Amino acid sequence: MKQKLVVIGAGMASGRVLEHLLEVNKGAYDITLFNAEPRGNYNRIMLSPVLSGEKTYEDIVTHDADWYEENGVTCRFGEHVVEIDRERKVVVGQNGEVAYDKLLMATGSAPFIIPVPGKDLPGVIAYRDLDDTNTMIEATQKPGAKAVVIGGGLLGLEAAAGLKARGMDVTVLHLMGHLMERQLDEAAGYLLRRALEDKGIEVKCQASTAAILGEDKVEAVLLQDKTTIPADLVVMAVGIRPETRLANDASIEVERGITVDDAMRTSDPDVLAVGECVEHKGQLFGLVAPLYDQAKVVAATLLGDAATFAPKEVSTKLKVTGCDLFSAGDFAEGEGREDIVFRDPSRGVYKRLVIENNVIVGAVMYGDTADGNWFFGLIKDKTDISDMRDTLIFGPAFQGGEPLDPLQAVAALPDDAEICGCNGVCKSQIVEAVQGGATDLGAVRAQTKASASCGTCTGLVEQLMAVTLGDDFQMPTAQPVCGCTDLTHEDVRRLIKSQELKSQAAVWQELGWTTPNGCHVCRPAINYYLLADWPVEYKDDPQSRFVNERRHANIQKDGTYSVVPRMWGGMTTPDELRAIADAAEKYNVPTVHVTGGQRIDLLGVKGEDLPAIWKDLNDAGMVSGHAYAKGLRTVKTCVGKEHCRFGTQDSTGLGIKLEKKLWGSWSPHKVKLAVSGCPRNCAEATCKDIGVVCVDSGFQVGVAGAAGMDVKETERLMDCETEEETIEVATAFMQLYRENAKYLDRPYKWVAKVGLDWVKEQIVEDIENRKALVARFELSQSIYQKDPWAELAAPDEAPKFAPMANLTLEAAE
Amino acid sequence: MSWIDIGAIDDIPLRGARVVKTKLGCVAVFRTSETEVFATSDRCPHKNGPLSEGIVHGQKVTCPLHNWVFDLNTGEAQGADEGKIDTFPAKVEAGRILLDGTLLMNRAA
Numbered sequence: 063m064k065q066k067l068v069v070i071g072a073g074m075a076s077g078r079v080l081e082h083l084l085e086v087n088k089g090a091y092d093i094t095l096f097n098a099e100p101r102g103n104y105n106r107i108m109l110s111p112v113l114s115g116e117k118t119y120e121d122i123v124t125h126d127a128d129w130y131e132e133n134g135v136t137c138r139f140g141e142h143v144v145e146i147d148r149e150r151k152v153v154v155g156q157n158g159e160v161a162y163d164k165l166l167m168a169t170g171s172a173p174f175i176i177p178v179p180g181k182d183l184p185g186v187i188a189y190r191d192l193d194d195t196n197t198m199i200e201a202t203q204k205p206g207a208k209a210v211v212i213g214g215g216l217l218g219l220e221a222a223a224g225l226k227a228r229g230m231d232v233t234v235l236h237l238m239g240h241l242m243e244r245q246l247d248e249a250a251g252y253l254l255r256r257a258l259e260d261k262g263i264e265v266k267c268q269a270s271t272a273a274i275l276g277e278d279k280v281e282a283v284l285l286q287d288k289t290t291i292p293a294d295l296v297v298m299a300v301g302i303r304p305e306t307r308l309a310n311d312a313s314i315e316v317e318r319g320i321t322v323d324d325a326m327r328t329s330d331p332d333v334l335a336v337g338e339c340v341e342h343k344g345q346l347f348g349l350v351a352p353l354y355d356q357a358k359v360v361a362a363t364l365l366g367d368a369a370t371f372a373p374k375e376v377s378t379k380l381k382v383t384g385c386d387l388f389s390a391g392d393f394a395e396g397e398g399r400e401d402i403v404f405r406d407p408s409r410g411v412y413k414r415l416v417i418e419n420n421v422i423v424g425a426v427m428y429g430d431t432a433d434g435n436w437f438f439g440l441i442k443d444k445t446d447i448s449d450m451r452d453t454l455i456f457g458p459a460f461q462g463g464e465p466l467d468p469l470q471a472v473a474a475l476p477d478d479a480e481i482c483g484c485n486g487v488c489k490s491q492i493v494e495a496v497q498g499g500a501t502d503l504g505a506v507r508a509q510t511k512a513s514a515s516c517g518t519c520t521g522l523v524e525q526l527m528a529v530t531l532g533d534d535f536q537m538p539t540a541q542p543v544c545g546c547t548d549l550t551h552e553d554v555r556r557l558i559k560s561q562e563l564k565s566q567a568a569v570w571q572e573l574g575w576t577t578p579n580g581c582h583v584c585r586p587a588i589n590y591y592l593l594a595d596w597p598v599e600y601k602d603d604p605q606s607r608f609v610n611e612r613r614h615a616n617i618q619k620d621g622t623y624s625v626v627p628r629m630w631g632g633m634t635t636p637d638e639l640r641a642i643a644d645a646a647e648k649y650n651v652p653t654v655h656v657t658g659g660q661r662i663d664l665l666g667v668k669g670e671d672l673p674a675i676w677k678d679l680n681d682a683g684m685v686s687g688h689a690y691a692k693g694l695r696t697v698k699t700c701v702g703k704e705h706c707r708f709g710t711q712d713s714t715g716l717g718i719k720l721e722k723k724l725w726g727s728w729s730p731h732k733v734k735l736a737v738s739g740c741p742r743n744c745a746e747a748t749c750k751d752i753g754v755v756c757v758d759s760g761f762q763v764g765v766a767g768a769a770g771m772d773v774k775e776t777e778r779l780m781d782c783e784t785e786e787e788t789i790e791v792a793t794a795f796m797q798l799y800r801e802n803a804k805y806l807d808r809p810y811k812w813v814a815k816v817g818l819d820w821v822k823e824q825i826v827e828d829i830e831n832r833k834a835l836v837a838r839f840e841l842s843q844s845i846y847q848k849d850p851w852a853e854l855a856a857p858d859e860a861p862k863f864a865p866m867a868n869l870t871l872e873a874a875e
Numbered sequence: 876m877s878w879i880d881i882g883a884i885d886d887i888p889l890r891g892a893r894v895v896k897t898k899l900g901c902v903a904v905f906r907t908s909e910t911e912v913f914a915t916s917d918r919c920p921h922k923n924g925p926l927s928e929g930i931v932h933g934q935k936v937t938c939p940l941h942n943w944v945f946d947l948n949t950g951e952a953q954g955a956d957e958g959k960i961d962t963f964p965a966k967v968e969a970g971r972i973l974l975d976g977t978l979l980m981n982r983a984a
């Protein structure tokens with residue numbers, strides 16, 4: 063007699079099992095197929111094209127009614143299995159029982175719903191089956207409807223793109239820092255985000271959902287940071303869980319999924335399982351490729367043949383038109399692993415290979431995925447790549463040939479090859495200019511405009527000059543920022559502005575960084591440039607700052623810190639001094655020093671104590687003195703005309719006003735000011751970055767002094783008549799410096815490069831520009847002028863200064 | 876190995892670090908990407924700089940005191956500098972950071 067096979071779930075995995083089984087032996091089993099969905103098997107992964115309108119449901123059906131009939135499969139679609147009785151070997155469906163000899167569980171997985179208030183409101187759905195897809199399509203019919211997709215992984219993004227394609231307003235909320243973080247690294251995540259934003263999809267990363275709001279249907283999503291986003295539809299695509307309820311109830315062994323052995327048998331040898339509901343050697347599955355391998359093994363086991371399932375590497379692509387990405391293998395870096403990174407900013411291409419013991423173990427690509435499958439093959443076959451390492455990243459087309467010499471490549475370019483994209487300058491124009499006597503870059507720029515805009519072609523232009531002039535041309539040796547890039551600081555600053563690069567990932571990608579995320583040399587500089595140029599859009603990254611600026615205290619050689627409260631203009635009061643004395647005693651501060659900057663330094667404070675000592679000083683009305691900052695330090699003053707018999711103006715008062723205006727601002731290097739009440743100059747104003755010397759007729763503003771490793775007198779920028787004008791000029795100078803100087807150039811070094819005349823043109827002669835500089839400074843201050851002590855001593859921040867765990871206690875047990 | 880849960884991955888900022896106190900001294904736990912952590916000794920072999928306060932880049936950290944750079948996989952100092960920090964097994968599972976307790980505790984005893 064024929065054996066009875068019952069299959070629970072008509073999905074992609076069981077569909078394959080049936081095909082293999084029937085192909086080998088049509089007569090082996092009487093088959094009954096249950097499916098909770100009121101339909102047979104269709105290609106679930108193609109729901110996304112159905113959603114976007116590129117395909118219809120009919121296009122994606124894999125097994126239609128005729129197929130089931132021809133193959134004698136008894137279909138019970140639209141019927142849930144509610145119980146498995148293993149004693150009696152029957153499966154209980156909603157409409158009655160069926161007996162089995164062999165049972166196959168193929169129940170797939172259930173979408174994970176985040177347990178927030180409002181999750182059950184109508185209009186909140188998951189993205190799993192045709193019904194969800196139809197609900198989404200229906201929601202798009204309403205004009206002006208808004209959708210929020212929670213989850214920036216594969217499913218969420220396909221849902222978002224589909225809804226957008228049908229005209230909905232779509233916002234994607236993603237908990238992590240970049241999209242698809244399981245498949246993509248940050249650079250690829252950044253490119254993907256940019257492509258989605260270009261489609262008009264709004265993307266919010268690090269967005270944590272607090273609740274879903276609405277009376278009797280969904281109306282909005284509330285985030286943890288209190289933002290609300292209106293929504294007529296909320297799609298939750300935050301992950302899946304193996305559907306194991308039936309197996310659990312039947313006491314079949316379940317870990318995270320139904321556990322199976324290599325032959326796909328569960329703990330009960332007559333019950334097999336396949337697909338997303340299973341767990342094999344601790345591993346779960348969420349993509350179809352391994353399920354198809356499982357299906358082959360299941361068919362063999364059912365037919366009494368030996369077969370073994372061994373999971374292989376998987377690769378991922380995103381089915382969103384215009385977003386070409388590919389990810390395979392394990393690209394999390396690991397012991398002994400190395401990266402090969404390739405970026406082509408002009409084409410928006412990013413490729414990264416992760417190599418271990420001369421074998422590629424992971425690949426991520428964006429923008430140009432043509433070689434994806436070739437790399438995937440190398441990963442799967444564990445091919446030794448040592449011989450092709452240098453050219454590997456360029457793909458199969460480049461293998462076997464000689465590595466290209468860049469100069470030869472430039473020489474080989476056709477005459478009409480475009481070199482400068484911004485200004486449409488081709489090779490022959492540049493060659494002509496060079497032959498006509500333009501022998502340095504400036505001259506070529508002046509004559510042809512090549513490399514005069516964004517500057518990314520500067521290298522190419524120089525190479526062309528080298529080819530044309532031969533030995534007469536000296537390639538300039540501009541200092542690159544660091545080993546991560548060939549660009550100079552000046553190039554990077556210019557490009558951040560001209561290309562409107564507003565995130566670190568954007569800089570790394572668009573400017574072709576050769577490392578995944580920079581190094582300790584470039585990151586602080588890039589972080590500064592971004593926050594100076596885009597104070598509103600860019601968010602400061604403490605992890606890209608040197609410890610002093612991250613901890614808001616100077617680290618000492620023994621790992622303790624120093625604490626310096628601000629004393630505005632060098633003024634203090636008995637109360638402040640008392641509070642400082644109390645703090646010094648309470649926190650056992652070993653050294654109290656009166657600094658060269660007219661204030662008091664408490665040296666030797668333990669890292670854990672910082673928030674507490676700050677709190678005490680805050681309570682006494684004091685804020686951080688930024689004695690650690692590439693930013694405004696002190697404003698020294700003398701006692702001025704209030705007390706001094708020679709004083710001409712209120713130098714102390716002006717100093718305090720300047721400090722109150724400028725404090726908290728970040729700059730390329732530290733900035734120190736002083737205001738002296740007369741030319742006797744007791745506050746040493748003539749060797750400061752900005753120094754004001756008061757005279758009877760007003761205020762002499764000098765800039766670009768130095769008294770550190772170099773000693774240099776200030777140069778007179780302008781004579782001002784009023785305090786207001788003085789403050790305006792000083793502020794404008796600060797902003798001009800902030801916007802233009804190279805990171806770690808003090809003002810005197812920067813002014814030496816650009817010339818005091820240029821500075822005067824910007825600030826003294828062009829009053830409009832002066833005011834615009836002040837306005838931009840004030841915009842930045844609206845965000846950055848805040849006391850870091852108060853922020854970091856707050857109850858939810860302070861604990862971060864302590865160890866995250868203490869294992870010394872447990873060890874004693 | 877016995878894995879000890881020392882906290883959530885989000886307790887450490889991306890490209891940041893925190894320390895865990897053990898009997899062998901402070902262990903620095905670095906978060907190099909959304910889902911990747913490393914654990915090493917917190918003391919720089921040069922002059923005891925606290926490595927957990929350094930700038931984390933790729934899978935390396937730069938000591939905050941004099942800029943020695945260490946590979947977090949091998950613990951080796953990079954470039955011309957010579958020295959090595961201890962490395963300890965660490966992993967992330969379901970958003971939690973796990974350190975190898977056997978190593979940390981045994982050495983303590």
Ligand code: SRM
Pocket residue numbers: 616617618623624626655656657658659660661662663689695696734768769770771772808
């Ligand atoms: C505390 C203080 C010495 C003191 O006890 O008086 C001091 C202490 C340090 N100075 Fe200074 N400087 C201090 C006034 C000065 C002055 C005098 C002044 O401000 O009038 C100068 C000369 C003026 C100038 O800025 O050029 C000065 C020129 C420097 C330099 C050389 C800068 C240059 O461009 O040449 C450095 C090194 C650097 O910044 O790269 C430096 C660096 C340092 C560092 C941050 C060294 C370091 O990286 O650890 C010291 C931190 C000690 C700490 O933990 O607090 N310090 N330093 C003074 C704090 C002033 C304040 O209240 O904020």
Ligand SMILES: Cc1cc2nc3c(=O)[nH]c(=O)nc-3n(C[C@H](O)[C@H](O)[C@H](O)COP(=O)(O)OP(=O)(O)OC[C@H]3O[C@@H](n4cnc5c(N)ncnc54)[C@H](O)[C@@H]3O)c2cc1C
Pocket residue numbers: 070071072073074075076096097098099106107108109110141142143144168169170171189190191217220305308336337338339347348349350351353379381
């Ligand atoms: C929109 C979308 C896009 C995707 N894109 C891709 C992609 O590009 N590439 C890729 O590799 N993978 C993709 N996937 C994942 C892929 O579809 C799944 O890995 C695959 O469908 C899992 O197959 P399965 O047979 O295990 O489960 P399913 O295909 O989910 O089938 C399980 C079936 O069991 C039924 N069932 C569950 N419980 C019971 C019960 N008690 N009684 C009766 N029936 C029950 C369910 O109704 C369901 O029909 C995508 C998934 C979705 C939703």
Ligand code: SF4
Pocket residue numbers: none
């Ligand atoms: S002069 Fe040198 S030793 Fe003295 S505080 Fe300044 S940096 Fe330190």
Ligand code: FES
Pocket residue numbers: 919920921922923924938939940941942943
């Ligand atoms: S202590 Fe680490 S580099 Fe000096």
